[in-house]
Amino acid sequence: MWVGLFEPTSSQLDDLAVELGLSDLTRDNGARRPGIRGRRDLISATLATVRHVTNDFPDNASEIVETGEITAFLAPEVIVTVRQGEISELGVLRRELEATPERLAAGPASVLHAIVDRSVDDYLTVTDAFERDIGRVESLVFAPRSPIGAEHMYLMKREIIELHRAVAPLVAPLRSLAESHNALVPPEVRSRLRDVDDHLTNLTERIAEFDEVLTTLLNATLAKVALQQNGDMRKITAWAAIITVPTMIVGVYGMNFDHMPELRWTYGYPAVIAGILLCSFVLHRVFRRKHWL
Missing domain, CATH: 1.20.58.340 (Magnesium transport protein CorA, transmembrane region)
Structure with a gap:
């Protein structure tokens, strides 16, 4: 049964x-x-x-x-x-x-x-x-x-x-x-x-x-x-380094001193912008060559 x-x-x-x-x-x-x-x-x-x-x-x-x-x-x-x-x-x-x-x-x-x-x-x-x-x-x-x-x-x-x-x-x-x-x-x-x-x-x-x-x-x-995560940290670090250059330059020129390099020069502003772009471009190429970007 x-x-x-x-x-x-x-x-x-x-x-x-x-x-x-x-x-x-x-x-x-x-x-x-x-x-x-x-x-x-x-x-x-x-x-x-x-x-x-x-x-x-x-x-x-x-x-x-x-x-x-x-x-x-x-x-x-x-x-x-x-x-x-x-x-x-x-x-x-x-x-x-x-x-x-x-x-x-x-x-x-x-x-x-x-x-x-x-x-x-x-x-x-x-x-x-x-x-x-x-x-x-x-x-x-x-x-x-x-x-x-x-x-x-x-x-x-x-x-x-x-x-x-x-x-x-x-x-x-x-x-x-x-x-x-x-x-x-x-x-x-x-x-x-x-x-x-x-x-x-x-x-x-x-x-x-x-x-x-x-x-x-x-x-x-x-x-x-x-x-x-390591790759992401490298990218973050590389972009932070690139952003640091213009931040530093702009920060210096934003201190409102009377005697600063090229402050009274007609082409001073374009020169600073060109310098920022050039430094950022060089850093970008360096990080790309090292495969950080």
Whole structure:
């Protein structure tokens, strides 16, 4: 028997626990770290469900991975699934299993395998989408006037960490379940679980690689920002130096002394203006030659 619940209340879980004789159902339910915990008469598996959020990345991205949760309780002849969040829908999976009776012939453990397998497939879909996003980021990081900033990198690293938290804790428990003997999990189901474990291990390695790539890209972005700031400071300094010359000359002639150079000369004013322009032009050419402007 497969009992599927969507965001049940505590009273509903209590009633179901009494009806099925599963005293640990309410105790083991709740927000928990992903993992698989087993005994001879009960196996509980908590899986984080994930979905890639489509957005106009990177400019308008606020969230990349949306998460939910499925908790499955496997007992002799029965499995109970408790779903939290809309993205953990199991109706399609139930219909697929009903269409393949040979899979259900292995008992409720086949349902647990199907749920874990579907969750790992979802992890793979999100990981592939992340790979495309990282490829776009990598091409934009080194593009002129790139819209990518450090905040986008931190967002992606945060989402990668969230995906890693969903995947990594399952590796060791799933391998233990697939390799150790348990009366609740027939040998044919353990064989299928070993295939899922291989996929999960590869996913964990890919996610770790993504984190390293993002760290490198983040460092490159910060270095690029620092170089841009240095360039801006050079330009500001160069223009400040150019503006200082006319400011100094005009300031001297604005002191209203009677005895100043060329004060009574007819061409004194044009000469001062020409001197200001000449000095500014020379400074501009010097800074341009040094690539400060």
